[in-house]
Amino acid sequence: xxxxxxxxxxxxxxxxxxxxxxxxxxxxxxxxxxxxxxxxxxxxxxxxxxxxxxxxxxxxxxxxxxxxxxxxxxxxxxxxxxxxxxxxxxxxxxxxxxxxxxxxxxxxxxxxxxxxxxxxxxxxxxxxxxxxxxxxxxxxxxxxxxxxxxxxxxxxxxxxxxxxxxxxxxxxxxxxxxxxxxxxxxxxxxxxxxxxxxxxxxxxxxxxxxxxxxxxxxxxxxxxxxxxxxxxxxxxxxx
Amino acid sequence: xxxxxxxxxxxxxxxxxxxxxxxxxxxxxxxxxxxxxxxxxxxxxxxxxxxxxxxxxxxxxxxxxxxxxxxxxxxxxxxxxxxxxxxxxxxxxxxxxxxxxxxxxxxxxxxxxxxxxxxxxxxxxxxxxxxxxxxxxxxxxxxxxxxxxxxxxxxxxxxxxxxxxxxxxxxxxxxxxxxxxxxxxxxxxxxxxxxxxxxxxxxxxxxxxxxxxxxxx
Amino acid sequence: xxxxxxxxxxxxxxxxxxxxxxxxxxxxxxxxxxxxxxxxxxxxxxxxxxxxxxxxxxxxxxxxxxxxxxxxxxxxxxxxxxxxxxxxxxxxxxxxxxxxxxxxxxxxxxxxxxxxxxxxxxxxxxxxxxxxxxxxxxxxxxxxxxxxxxxxxxxxxxxxxxxxxxxxxxxxxxxxxxxxxxxxxxxxxxxxxxxxxxxxxxxxxxxxxxxxxxxxxxxxxxxxxxxxxxxxxxxxxxxxxxxxxxxxxxxxxxxxxxxxxxxxxxxxxxxxxx
Numbered sequence: 256x257x258x259x260x261x262x263x264x265x266x267x268x269x270x271x272x273x274x275x276x277x278x279x280x281x282x283x284x285x286x287x288x289x290x291x292x293x294x295x296x297x298x299x300x301x302x303x304x305x306x307x308x309x310x311x312x313x314x315x316x317x318x319x320x321x322x323x324x325x326x327x328x329x330x331x332x333x334x335x336x337x338x339x340x341x342x343x344x345x346x347x348x349x350x351x352x353x354x355x356x357x358x359x360x361x362x363x364x365x366x367x368x369x370x371x372x373x374x375x376x377x378x379x380x381x382x383x384x385x386x387x388x389x390x391x392x393x394x395x396x397x398x399x400x401x402x403x404x405x406x407x408x409x410x411x412x413x414x415x416x417x418x419x420x421x422x423x424x425x426x427x428x429x430x431x432x433x434x435x436x437x438x439x440x441x442x443x444x445x446x447x448x449x450x451x452x453x454x455x456x457x458x459x460x461x462x463x464x465x466x467x468x469x470x471x472x473x474x475x476x477x478x479x480x481x482x483x484x485x486x487x488x489x490x491x492x493x494x
Numbered sequence: 495x496x497x498x499x500x501x502x503x504x505x506x507x508x509x510x511x512x513x514x515x516x517x518x519x520x521x522x523x524x525x526x527x528x529x530x531x532x533x534x535x536x537x538x539x540x541x542x543x544x545x546x547x548x549x550x551x552x553x554x555x556x557x558x559x560x561x562x563x564x565x566x567x568x569x570x571x572x573x574x575x576x577x578x579x580x581x582x583x584x585x586x587x588x589x590x591x592x593x594x595x596x597x598x599x600x601x602x603x604x605x606x607x608x609x610x611x612x613x614x615x616x617x618x619x620x621x622x623x624x625x626x627x628x629x630x631x632x633x634x635x636x637x638x639x640x641x642x643x644x645x646x647x648x649x650x651x652x653x654x655x656x657x658x659x660x661x662x663x664x665x666x667x668x669x670x671x672x673x674x675x676x677x678x679x680x681x682x683x684x685x686x687x688x689x690x691x692x693x694x695x696x697x698x699x700x701x702x703x704x705x706x707x708x709x710x711x
Numbered sequence: 712x713x714x715x716x717x718x719x720x721x722x723x724x725x726x727x728x729x730x731x732x733x734x735x736x737x738x739x740x741x742x743x744x745x746x747x748x749x750x751x752x753x754x755x756x757x758x759x760x761x762x763x764x765x766x767x768x769x770x771x772x773x774x775x776x777x778x779x780x781x782x783x784x785x786x787x788x789x790x791x792x793x794x795x796x797x798x799x800x801x802x803x804x805x806x807x808x809x810x811x812x813x814x815x816x817x818x819x820x821x822x823x824x825x826x827x828x829x830x831x832x833x834x835x836x837x838x839x840x841x842x843x844x845x846x847x848x849x850x851x852x853x854x855x856x857x858x859x860x861x862x863x864x865x866x867x868x869x870x871x872x873x874x875x876x877x878x879x880x881x882x883x884x885x886x887x888x889x890x891x892x893x894x895x896x897x898x899x900x901x902x903x904x905x906x907x908x909x910x911x912x913x914x915x916x917x918x919x920x921x922x923x924x925x926x927x928x929x930x931x932x933x934x935x936x937x938x939x940x941x942x943x944x945x946x947x948x949x950x951x952x953x954x955x956x957x958x959x960x961x962x963x964x965x966x967x968x969x970x971x972x973x974x975x976x977x978x979x980x981x982x983x984x985x
Contacts, residue, residue: 311695311698312691312695314694314695314698315652315690315691315694315695315698316652316687316690316691316694317652317653317654317655317666317690318652319655319656319658319666320655320666320683320686320687320690321687323666323669323670323679323683323686324683324684324687327670327673327679327680327683328679328680328683328684331678331679331680332680406557406558409560410558410559410560410561411560412560413560413561413562413563414562414656416562416659417658417659423563424560424562424563424566427563427566428566431570437570437571437574438571438574438575441563441566441567441570441571442567442571444563444566445555445559445563445564445567448558448559448560448563449555449558449559452558452559453558
């Protein structure tokens with residue numbers, strides 16, 4: 256056990272790679288989710304079609320297969336992604352972004368029609384309606400499933416192990432190799448992931464409380480079937 | 495680099511053999527996930543606070559950690575404790591237990607969704623505890639959660655390539671080996687990607703149909 | 712002291728010999744969080760007596776029925792059903808809180824019809840009616856089915872025996888729920904605002920049915936309702952509640968005709984105005 260603890264600089268570096276992948280992947284996923292989520296709520300059928308193609312395709316592929324494809328197949332057709340990190344962030348962001356887009360679309364749809372009617376009565380422009388009324392309310396609905404997706408993304412980062420990026424999973428294998436402490440390493444690593452997850456969840460809860468206060472709502476208790484379904488890999492958003 | 499059709503058709507039989515492993519792992523893992531998940535959900539409702547809290551934190555822990563370290567744990571640590579299992583078995587168990595923590599949440603929400611009046615009517619009829627669960631609550635809860643559970647089958651299918659980290663020769667692993675041998679990765683890996691899309695997209699459309707049908711009730 | 716030893720609460724109580732148990736509340740306290748719904752409530756319902764509980768919402772009347780059905784646990788006092796306490800059992804000369812077995816025994820005497828019907832949506836009408844008799848009373852299937860047929864005949868829904876609850880109107884669902892409660896042959900029947908969730912045109916059918924049941928059976932009946940005419944028809948006695956206390960009680964003619972308390976007059980006026 257002590258040998259494992261002695262290799263803490265390595266473990267910390269691995270954890271840092273995992274955190275970096277999570278944050279960058281989440282940033283990309285958020286942008287894609289908003290972009291394609293709004294597209295899914297569009298009045299134009301072809302824009303909605305864009306949303307469908309993106310969502311169905313990237314939810315349908317396994318992240319690891321996508322990563323392998325970026326890593327092994329794409330260079331052969333002349334597209335070279337130089338950094339493994341970039342390839343991993345792309346694979347994770349594109350995949351989680353697809354789930355996020357469904358969350359955004361579902362949440363916007365779940366804002367009561369009366370709110371929309373009120374904005375028409377007040378003669379808001381479509382942009383104002385979205386920016387001032389629909390998005391802020393939809394955002395509160397998005398946050399809990401977004402929190403679930405963030406954890407999914409963090410867990411997803413472990414796939415970079417297979418392409419040699421020195422994240423927490425890779426480091427665990429290396430330390431196991433150098434120390435031979437199989438039981439200790441492979442027991443400590445899940446705990447480190449769990450700690451990262453709990454820290455991420457703290458941020459999510461904080462954001463949820465902020466938004467709930469902004470809308471003057473009481474924080475909701477346990478998740479309903481709807482929110483679980485929305486955050487589940489491969490599902491529609493609530494709404 | 496041109497797409498080589500001859501090579502593609504040569505590797506296809508091997509890929510389909512890999513797909514068999516992928517599907518086996520997914521389906522057997524799913525059986526574990528849907529049964530064990532129900533066990534967790536019911537244990538979380540026992541009056542015994544220690545058991546309920548232990549289950550709660552254990553499932554939370556498993557749900558918040560990635561599959562790959564869990565696969566390492568099951569495949570490398572359990573033998574150190576004298577429990578040696580093959581890689582495919584280890585993969586199936588890990589997938590199943592991992593996803594059981596998700597299905598547990600689904601069942602939990604489904605049970606909570608059954609109106610309180612149903613519990614009260616069961617009490618008023620003086621039904622014994624076991625009958626309340628078996629005849630009244632679970633049939634209603636399970637009906638509500640079937641579409642959501644279906645989504646997890648698809649999710650597990652898409653997570654099954656991770657089993658390659660413990661050397662299960664599932665679909666992606668097979669493709670990788672083919673590629674490494676011939677130094678042509680484009681065809682096998684692209685085909686694997688297409689196979690995944692070809693299976694999971696229709697499956698998720700089917701599940702959404704299910705959702706609509708059950709929601710209509 | 713069992714309630715059968717006490718004076719029947721009303722002079723109009725049916726004098727015929729009756730095997731139904733009476734009900735007695737003895738200093739019953741019920742709190743929800745910091746609000747006290749019932750404070751040391753005392754009252755008695757004689758065997759076979761039919762009592763209607765009226766009063767503004769939050770006055771504790773539904774809580775009384777829910778305590779009797781063991782859906783809520785009292786915070787103090789004793790509830791008697793017949794010669795036994797509902798929430799306590801005799802142990803070595805003293806009284807200890809009831810265990811599940813005792814509650815199970817006691818619930819055999821009591822049935823309840825809910826405001827929202829609470830039929831089991833995963834069972835058809837017949838299963839709803841046979842589930843209890845088969846699983847709890849241990850009736851063989853054919854007997855349970857026969858009993859169910861008889862009751863469905865009585866509530867006028869014999870032709871809907873295979874229907875799914877969601878295919879029935881609210882009034883039909885409530886009639887099935889009444890039949891379901893009666894299939895367990897309770898001695899005390901609790902009716903909790905059984906017509907409040909019904910569309911106005913469906914109320915009469917359910918009320919007529921309950922009138923017949925009240926007339927032809929010797930059940931002890933506790934009924935919470937806002938329908939004053941209905942209350943007048945089925946009850947021997949009316950109890951007016953406010954803030955967990957009985958404001959006044961008496962025969963329906965007296966309570967509805969010449970109430971002596973101002974709070975009762977205010978309440979009746981408000982109900983009639985609505």
